[in-house]
Amino acid sequence: MPTLDVSYRDLCNLIGKRIDREELRNKAVMFAKGEIDEINEDEMKIDEKDTNRPDLWSTEGIAREIAGRYGKKGLPKYTTEPSGLVVKVDESVSKVRPFTVCAVVRNLNITEDLLIQTIQLQEKVAGTYGRNRQDVAIGVYDYNKIKGKVNYKAYKPNELKFIPLEFNEELTLSEILEKHPKGMDFAHLLKGKEKYPIFIDDAGNVLSMPPVINSNYTGKVTENTTDVFIECSGFNLDALKPALNVLVCALADRGGRIQTVDVIYKNETIKTPDLKPKTKTANKDYIKSITGIDLSDKEIKDLLEQARYDVTEITKNEVKVEYPAYRQDIMHERDVIEDILISKGYNEIEPVPVSMETKGSLLKPQGITNKVAEVMVGLGLQEILSYTLTNKENLLKKMERKDSPICELENPVSMTWSVFRDSLLPGILEFFSNNKHHEIPQKIFEIGNCIIPDSRSETKYRDNLSLACGITAREVSYEEIASILDAFMRTTGIGYKFKKTENGIFIKGRCAEIINNGRSVGTLGEINPQVLNNWGIENPVIGFEIDLDFVFKK
Amino acid sequence: MYQLTDEGKKYLKKGLPERRLYELVKDAIPIKDAQKMIDDFSIGLMWAKKNGWVKIEKGIIVREGVVSDTDAEKGLKLVSEGKTPPDKIASLLLDRNIIKKDKTTALTAARELIGKSITALTPELIKTGLWKEVNMKPYNVEAAGKTIYPGKRQPYAAFINEIKNKLLELGFVEMTGPTIELEFWNFDSLFQAQNHPSRSWTETYSIKGEGKGTLPKDSIIKNVRSAHENGGNTGSTGWGYKWDEKKASKIMPRAHDTAISPRYLSGHSGNVKVPGKYFSLVRCYRPDVIDATHGVEFNQCGGFIIDENLSFRNLLGVLKDFVMDVTEAEDVKFYPDYYPFTEPSVQISAKHPELGWVELAGAGVFRPELTEPLGVKQPVIAWGFGIDRLAMYKLGIKDIRYLFSDNIKWLREKTVM
Numbered sequence: 001m002p003t004l005d006v007s008y009r010d011l012c013n014l015i016g017k018r019i020d021r022e023e024l025r026n027k028a029v030m031f032a033k034g035e036i037d038e039i040n041e042d043e044m045k046i047d048e049k050d051t052n053r054p055d056l057w058s059t060e061g062i063a064r065e066i067a068g069r070y071g072k073k074g075l076p077k078y079t080t081e082p083s084g085l086v087v088k089v090d091e092s093v094s095k096v097r098p099f100t101v102c103a104v105v106r107n108l109n110i111t112e113d114l115l116i117q118t119i120q121l122q123e124k125v126a127g128t129y130g131r132n133r134q135d136v137a138i139g140v141y142d143y144n145k146i147k148g149k150v151n152y153k154a155y156k157p158n159e160l161k162f163i164p165l166e167f168n169e170e171l172t173l174s175e176i177l178e179k180h181p182k183g184m185d186f187a188h189l190l191k192g193k194e195k196y197p198i199f200i201d202d203a204g205n206v207l208s209m210p211p212v213i214n215s216n217y218t219g220k221v222t223e224n225t226t227d228v229f230i231e232c233s234g235f236n237l238d239a240l241k242p243a244l245n246v247l248v249c250a251l252a253d254r255g256g257r258i259q260t261v262d263v264i265y266k267n268e269t270i271k272t273p274d275l276k277p278k279t280k281t282a283n284k285d286y287i288k289s290i291t292g293i294d295l296s297d298k299e300i301k302d303l304l305e306q307a308r309y310d311v312t313e314i315t316k317n318e319v320k321v322e323y324p325a326y327r328q329d330i331m332h333e334r335d336v337i338e339d340i341l342i343s344k345g346y347n348e349i350e351p352v353p354v355s356m357e358t359k360g361s362l363l364k365p366q367g368i369t370n371k372v373a374e375v376m377v378g379l380g381l382q383e384i385l386s387y388t389l390t391n392k393e394n395l396l397k398k399m400e401r402k403d404s405p406i407c408e409l410e411n412p413v414s415m416t417w418s419v420f421r422d423s424l425l426p427g428i429l430e431f432f433s434n435n436k437h438h439e440i441p442q443k444i445f446e447i448g449n450c451i452i453p454d455s456r457s458e459t460k461y462r463d464n465l466s467l468a469c470g471i472t473a474r475e476v477s478y479e480e481i482a483s484i485l486d487a488f489m490r491t492t493g494i495g496y497k498f499k500k501t502e503n504g505i506f507i508k509g510r511c512a513e514i515i516n517n518g519r520s521v522g523t524l525g526e527i528n529p530q531v532l533n534n535w536g537i538e539n540p541v542i543g544f545e546i547d548l549d550f551v552f553k554k
Numbered sequence: 555m556y557q558l559t560d561e562g563k564k565y566l567k568k569g570l571p572e573r574r575l576y577e578l579v580k581d582a583i584p585i586k587d588a589q590k591m592i593d594d595f596s597i598g599l600m601w602a603k604k605n606g607w608v609k610i611e612k613g614i615i616v617r618e619g620v621v622s623d624t625d626a627e628k629g630l631k632l633v634s635e636g637k638t639p640p641d642k643i644a645s646l647l648l649d650r651n652i653i654k655k656d657k658t659t660a661l662t663a664a665r666e667l668i669g670k671s672i673t674a675l676t677p678e679l680i681k682t683g684l685w686k687e688v689n690m691k692p693y694n695v696e697a698a699g700k701t702i703y704p705g706k707r708q709p710y711a712a713f714i715n716e717i718k719n720k721l722l723e724l725g726f727v728e729m730t731g732p733t734i735e736l737e738f739w740n741f742d743s744l745f746q747a748q749n750h751p752s753r754s755w756t757e758t759y760s761i762k763g764e765g766k767g768t769l770p771k772d773s774i775i776k777n778v779r780s781a782h783e784n785g786g787n788t789g790s791t792g793w794g795y796k797w798d799e800k801k802a803s804k805i806m807p808r809a810h811d812t813a814i815s816p817r818y819l820s821g822h823s824g825n826v827k828v829p830g831k832y833f834s835l836v837r838c839y840r841p842d843v844i845d846a847t848h849g850v851e852f853n854q855c856g857g858f859i860i861d862e863n864l865s866f867r868n869l870l871g872v873l874k875d876f877v878m879d880v881t882e883a884e885d886v887k888f889y890p891d892y893y894p895f896t897e898p899s900v901q902i903s904a905k906h907p908e909l910g911w912v913e914l915a916g917a918g919v920f921r922p923e924l925t926e927p928l929g930v931k932q933p934v935i936a937w938g939f940g941i942d943r944l945a946m947y948k949l950g951i952k953d954i955r956y957l958f959s960d961n962i963k964w965l966r967e968k969t970v971m
Binding site for chain 2: 035037050051052293335338365384385388407410460461468528
C-alpha cells in the first residue's frame with residue numbers, strides 16, 4: 001500500500017476548496033480510498049489503499065477524486081494536441097526492453113510542490129505498479145534540450161558514454177551499472193543482456209538508460225524547466241499506457257498542456273498518450289442487488305458523476321458510462337458499483353443484519369484440542385503456544401536428532417524462523433531454556449500442528465496435530481512422566497503399550513515408544529543431558545510427545 | 555508410631571552404611587578394597603552416591619561434597635528416642651526397612667497428648683475420640699497462603715476457542731486447509747494476477763525444493779485460466795495476460811485465511827450449502843519484519859456468507875454486529891479499501907477506549923471473476939479478521955509477541971477472567 005507525502009495547502013489548492021482537517025480525515029479522504037496516517041500543520045502522510053489504482057498515488061489524483069464530491073462533477077476533461085516530436089524505436093531494443101510510450105507536457109510552472117509530487121508519483125508508479133521498474137520505468141526530461149527526434153535504441157555496454165544524473169564525469173554504460181548508486185540498484189534488471197536500451201536524440205545527446213538512470217544533461221528537471229518530455233518503457237503496451245496517462249493527467253491538473261508524440265515501431269506508428277475516455281455498461285438490477293439500495297436514475301447519475309464518470313445514457317435496464325483514461329482498474333461492472341457506494345459514503349449507508357438460520361459446527365481438531373487441554377490442565381500443567389516456524393539448529397542439532405527431511409522456507413526473513421517444526425518437543429525445551437531463571441518446578445504442555453513431508457498429500461506436506469509435555473525440577477523421575485502419560489491415555493480412553501527404544505533426545509535406557517494399535521505414536525522419557533547442555537538447561541527434564549491425529553483418527 | 559527394625563537397630567549402633575563408607579573412603583579408595591572392608595557395601599555406595607558424598611573414577615571411590623546429617627540419620631535418631639519423624643523422612647526409612655509402624659506406639663503417643671496443645675490432628679485422635687481431650691492450637695489464619703500455580707490454558711489459545719464458540723453460536727461452519735498451500739488456492743482462484751506485486755519474493759514465502767503440488771480438476775483450472783486471461787464468461791475483461799498453470803501449482807505457506815474459501819466454494823475440500831455461513835481460523839505466514847505489531851506468523855479468522863440475496867448492506871450489518879459483539883466497542887467505522895478478490899471492498903475499525911480507532915477486519919463481496927469460475931452463482935460476502943489484533947484489543951496487550959509468550963511468569967500470573 002503506497003504511503004504518500006502530501007501538503008495540506010497543496011491538496012486544498014488542487015481541490016479548489018479549503019476542507020478542514022477533521023472533515024478531510026473522517027470523510028473526504030475516503031472518497032480517494034485513502035487514510036490519513038499523520039497530519040501536522042501542513043505535512044500529511046496518506047496511505048493509499050488501492051494497489052490497483054496508480055491514478056490515486058499523488059496529491060493531484062487524490063484532489064481530483066475528492067473534488068468530484070465537492071462540486072467538480074463528471075469526467076475531468078483533458079485535451080491533447082500534436083507536439084510534432086517523433087520517437088523512433090529501433091529493432092535492437094526488442095530483446096532488452098521492447099516498448100515505450102511517450103508524451104510532451106508544455107507550459108509548466110514548475111514549483112517545488114510540482115517537482116516533489118512528480119518525483120513521488122513517478123517513484124510510486126514505477127515502484128509499485130511497475131514492479132520496481134521491471135515492468136514500467138518512467139523518465140521525465142527537459143524537452144527544450146532535445147534536438148531532432150528521439151531514438152530508442154540498444155547499445156553495447158562499452159559502445160557509449162554519458163554523464164549520469166548527479167555525476168560530473170562521463171561513464172560507459174557498464175561503468176554506470178558498477179559505479180553509480182542507481183546503476184548498482186537496478187543493474188540486475190539488465191543482467192545478462194548483450195546490449196542496453198538508450199534514449200538518445202539526433203544530436204547524440206543521451207536522455208537516459210532505462211530502467212536505470214537519466215543523463216545529467218537532458219534528464220535533469222529543475223524549477224527553470226517549462227516543458228517536459230516523458231517516456232514509459234517496458235514489456236507490455238497495455239501496462240505502459242495507463243502509467244503514462246496517470247503522469248500526464250497529474251501534470252495537466254497543475255496547468256500543463258498535454259501534447260502527443262508519434263512513436264514509430266517497425267510495423268506501426270502509435271500516437272501517445274491516448275486520453276480518450278473509456279466506456280462501460282452496468283445493469284440496474286445488478287446495481288440494486290449488489291448495493292442493497294434502491295437508487296433512482298437521478299441518484300445513480302449524480303453518484304457516478306461525483307466519482308468522475310460521465311453518464312451517457314440511462315435506459316430501462318442499463319446505465320452507460322464513460323470513465324477517464326487514467327483508470328485501468330475497471331474490469332467488470334462491479335468496479336463501477338463500488339464507485340457508486342464510495343460516492344454515497346460507506347458510513348452513510350444503513351447496515352442490514354443478516355437474519356439467516358444456519359446450524360454451526362466446529363471441526364474435529366478443535367474438539368480434540370479442548371478435551372486434551374482439559375486433561376492436561378487437570379494434571380496441573382500450564383499450556384504454552386509457540387510458533388510453527390523455527391530453525392534447524394533448534395529443531396535438529398540441539399535435540400541431537402539426525403538430519404531428516406523438513407519443510408524449509410526458500411526466502412526466510414531471518415534464519416531464526418526458517419523451517420517449519422515437525423515436532424513440538426524442541427519448543428518445550430526452548431521454553432525451559434528461556435525460563436531457567438524462573439521458579440521451578442515448571443510443568444508445561446503444547447498442542448499444535450507440525451508440518452510433515454508427505455508425498456501423497458496434494459501440497460507435498462501435511463499438518464499433523466501433536467501434543468507434547470515437559471516437566472523440569474530439581475529432581476524428576478521417569479515414573480512421573482510415565483504416570484502422566486498413563487493418566488492422559490486412560491482419561492482419553494486410548495489403549496497403549498510401552499516399548500523400549502533409543503534415540504538421541506532421551507537418556508539411553510530411560511526412553512520408550514508409545515504403541516497404539518500396533519503403531520508407534522510417540523515417545524517419552526528423560527531428556528539426554530547432552531540435549532540439556534545444548535540448550536543451556538540446568539535442571540533435569542522429562543517429557544513426551546504424541547501424535548493426536550493418529551490416536552484420535554482424524 | 556514407629557519403632558526400629560533389627561536393621562535399624564544395627565545401623566543405630568554402627569552408623570548407616572553410607573556414613574560408614576564415607577568415613578572409610580577418606581580421600582580415595584579402590585572399590586575392590588572397600589568391598590572387603592565394610593558390610594552392606596552396595597547399599598552404602600548407592601546412598602553415598604545419591605547424597606553426592608562420593609563419586610567413582612576409574613574404579614576408585616573419591617570423596618566429594620560437604621557432608622551433613624542426612625534425613626535418614628535424623629529420622630533414625632528421632633525414632634530411637636520414641637519421637638515421630640516428619641512423614642517424608644518416615645516413608646524413606648520405611649522404604650529402607652530401617653523402621654516399622656507400631657500401632658500400639660501410635661495409640662500410646664495419642665494418649666500422651668491428652669491435655670496438651672497439638673498442631674496435627676491424627677487418625678488415632680479422631681478414631682479414639684481423644685481429640686476432645688486435646689487442645690488444637692490456633693493458626694495464624696490471616697497469613698497469606700504459599701504461592702502455587704494451577705495448570706491453565708494459554709490465554710491466546712483460550713481466546714481463539716472463545717471466538718470459535720461465538721461463531722458456532724452464530725451458525726458458522728468451520729473450514730480448514732493445509733498450512734503448506736498451493737499458489738492456486740492462495741492466489742489464482744482468488745483472481746490475484748500472477749504478476750501481482752503481492753506474489754513477489756518479498757511479499758510471500760516460498761518453499762525450498764521442487765515444490766509442485768497437485769492442481770484440482772480440469773474444469774476448475776479451465777475456468778480460472780479464462781477468468782485471468784480474458785474474463786471468460788464472467789462479464790469481466792480479465793487481467794489480460796497468459797496464465798501459467800505451472801506457477802499455480804507451486805506450493806507456499808498459506809499467506810491468508812481466504813485461501814481456504816475457494817477450496818470449499820468449488821466443492822474441492824467440502825460442500826457449501828446455500829444459504830450458508832462458513833469460517834476458518836488458521837495460522838498464516840508473510841515475510842514481515844518482526845516488531846510489536848508484526849509477529850513471525852499470525853492468525854487470521856475469515857469466512858463468508860452465501861445466499862440468493864445478499865448485498866453490501868448485509869455485509870456492513872454482519873461486520874458491525876460481530877465486531878460490536880466481540881469487542882464491546884462503542885462505535886465502528888467503515889473505510890473504502892482494496893482487495894483483489896472483493897469488489898466492493900471495505901475495512902472496519904472499532905473505537906477502543908485507550909487505543910483509539912483500531913483496524914480490525916477487511917471485507918467485501920467476492921468478485922464474480924472468483925465465484926463464477928468455481929461454479930458459484932449466488933453473491934458471497936466475505937470478511938477476514940486479523941485475530942491477533944482482536945486478541946490484543948481484548949487481552950489488553952500492546953506487543954503482539956506476548957500472544958505467543960515464552961515467559962512462564964507472565965503465563966502464570968495472567969488471570970483467566
